[in-house]
Each structure stands twice: as structure tokens, then as C-alpha cells.
Amino acid sequence: MILVVGGAGYIGSHLVKELVEKEEVLILDNLTTGHVEAIDSRAVFVEGDLGNEEDLDPIFSKYPIKAVMHFAAFSLVGESVQDPYKYYENNVANTLTLLKVMLKHKVKNFIFSSTAATYGIPEEEIILENSITSPINPYGKSKLIVEQILTDFHQAYGLNYVVLRYFNAAGAHISGEIGENHDPETHLIPLILQHLLGERDSISVFGTDYPTADGTCIRDYIHVTDLAEAHIQALEALLDGRKEAETYNLGNGLGYSVKEVIETCEKVTERKANVVLAERRAGDPARLVASSDKIFNELGWKAVRNLEEIIGSAWEWHKKGE
Ligand code: UDP
Numbered sequence: 001m002i003l004v005v006g007g008a009g010y011i012g013s014h015l016v017k018e019l020v021e022k023e024e025v026l027i028l029d030n031l032t033t034g035h036v037e038a039i040d041s042r043a044v045f046v047e048g049d050l051g052n053e054e055d056l057d058p059i060f061s062k063y064p065i066k067a068v069m070h071f072a073a074f075s076l077v078g079e080s081v082q083d084p085y086k087y088y089e090n091n092v093a094n095t096l097t098l099l100k101v102m103l104k105h106k107v108k109n110f111i112f113s114s115t116a117a118t119y120g121i122p123e124e125e126i127i128l129e130n131s132i133t134s135p136i137n138p139y140g141k142s143k144l145i146v147e148q149i150l151t152d153f154h155q156a157y158g159l160n161y162v163v164l165r166y167f168n169a170a171g172a173h174i175s176g177e178i179g180e181n182h183d184p185e186t187h188l189i190p191l192i193l194q195h196l197l198g199e200r201d202s203i204s205v206f207g208t209d210y211p212t213a214d215g216t217c218i219r220d221y222i223h224v225t226d227l228a229e230a231h232i233q234a235l236e237a238l239l240d241g242r243k244e245a246e247t248y249n250l251g252n253g254l255g256y257s258v259k260e261v262i263e264t265c266e267k268v269t270e271r272k273a274n275v276v277l278a279e280r281r282a283g284d285p286a287r288l289v290a291s292s293d294k295i296f297n298e299l300g301w302k303a304v305r306n307l308e309e310i311i312g313s314a315w316e317w318h319k320k321g322e
Helices: 010-019 053-062 077-082 084-104 138-157 188-196 224-239 258-269 293-299 307-319
Strands: 002-005 025-029 044-047 067-070 109-115 160-166 168-170 203-206 221-223 245-250 275-278
Touching: 002 010, 010 025, 010 067, 010 224, 025 053, 053 084, 067 084, 067 224, 077 084, 077 138, 084 138, 109 138, 109 224, 138 160, 138 245, 160 224, 168 188, 168 224, 168 307, 188 203, 188 258, 188 307, 203 258, 221 224, 221 307, 224 245, 224 293, 245 293, 258 307
Parallel strands: 002 025, 002 067, 025 044, 067 109, 109 160, 160 245, 168 221, 203 275
Antiparallel strands: none
């Protein structure tokens, strides 16, 4: 059985939909940001907190857990700057508790959701896993601290792990059953689509004077189902002993500017956006684009869904609420 912590959240719920085809799945989620309706009925669900040993212990005693996949983190850069305690408490301290209980029960395989925010403001056009990590906000720092803990735990306790550094996850499941549903929503693609559905008056472009071709920020958008598939490949590599301690970027290798994303949304939805040019948002690097060659070379994974498919799937899901 595989324990998916945060399996009711955006990326966790998409992973579960793929994983239940291959493994028994147990979800632990406290439903603070996850949604009960996103939980796959084929998985066992326990409502509880990863920072609470009293919630964790009985689960590890009761179920034959082979590996843990950990998605239960806070992930908003701006909020992490305003309220760093919240980020260090949940993303670091609670993860440490989870690791402690895992080790106590001799569960030694761990897949960790990390982020492009660990790189800070990258020097390279295309970011490699061995590029310098120098996060510029508490969110990125909280993830990097856990990465460092994992390195030490591997050496000291034989904990095996794969760290997956996500770039910009977006899109929705092909079934239309689950999608991106944050409250409040801060991410570009859902905000544009909500605007195109008439739920918002306009879409703001945060900064038009970046050193990029059209002056807006460039990001590497990756379909959430591509992300889910990468997790499964990583899990298989851990379980069959091919990998013990690895870190991989997960991106498309392609960068799109904010303006290009808005134009693609207009094309896919055949609707016109009311675009407002706004000030820069604090903490945004001009360009974040991954090389995912390492995971392709080692595990054979690469992203196969392009920006139009990402937006098209998200649109199908958002429209359901229209
Ligand atoms: N962005 C924007 N308007 C918005 C929301 C986001 O221009 O209403 C920009 C943001 O500044 C960044 C890009 O879109 O350059 C992606 O932002 P998002 O919050 O989706 O993801 P992040 O890159 O922060 O993880």
C-alpha cells in the first residue's frame, strides 16, 4: 500500500487517480486546503494531520505501507513572506514528524514534492538539478530545508527518496472530475479562465518590464497528469531499488510568457480577455524554465501534454461550474 499524504489536494488527487490503477492507495489529508470531493473512491481515506503522531502511528501500524508520497504543503510564495511561521511549521516541522514516524515503522521510501522556488533567481536560461539553489522566499526555503534533511536521513538512516521539483503545475484531469481549485486562487491559468467565464472583471499582468521578449514573466507550465506520471515512475524506481536518493526537475522544457498564456487561453476558449497591465508582483523571477533531461535519461519520463492541452483540460473543468 502507498500512503499519499495530501491526496485530496490539487496535485495529490491527480496522482491518486493514476496510482489506484497500479497500487492500493491510502490517503491522509486534513482537508484544510484539500477537497473531500476530490478523493478517489478507490482509495482508503483517513482524515488526519501529518504533524500529529497520534494520527500517524495507527495508520502505519494498521496498513502495510511500502512508500509515502508527500503532497501536503502550503505553496503560496506571497503568503510565505507574510506568514513564514505557517510555512516552516507545516512544510518543515510537520514533514519531520512524518519522517520520524515512517522511520519508526521502518518505511524507507519517500517521494517528496519540491519546487522550482528552491532555485531562487536562476543564473541559467534552462535550470538543471545541479544549478545553484538559493531560494528567495520562505516557501522555497522550507522545501530546500526538507531536501537537505532527506540527504542526511538517507546517509544516517537509509531512507530512500526521490525529490521532484515542480515547475508550474496546471491543467485538469481528462475525466473532468477534478481540477485546480484553490481558495483564494492566485495562479495565472485558473485566474484567466475564471475571468473568461465572467467570474472576474479582468486579468492582470504582473509586470511588463522584465528582461524577456515581451516584457512579461516566463514560466514552464506542466500538465498535472504529466506530473502524476512522473511520480509513478519515480515510485517504481524506488521500490525496485533502481534509485535511492535522487532529485529531478519536472517541467516541459518550454517557457511561455504571461502574455502568451493569455493569448493561448483566448484561442482555446474562443473568448477575448480584458487584460490590465499591472505592477510587478514581489518575489517573481523573470524566467523559470527547467531542463527535465535528467529524469528522461534515467527514468524515461517526459512531459507529453502541451500548453493548449493544459489550458483545454482546465477549461473543460472550469466550465462545469458555469
Ligand atoms: N501572474 C500574472 N497575473 C496573475 C497571476 C499571475 O501576471 O493574476 C504571473 C505571475 O507574476 C507569474 C506567472 O503569472 O509570472 C505565473 O504565476 P503563478 O502564480 O501562476 O505561478 P508561480 O510562477 O508564482 O508559481
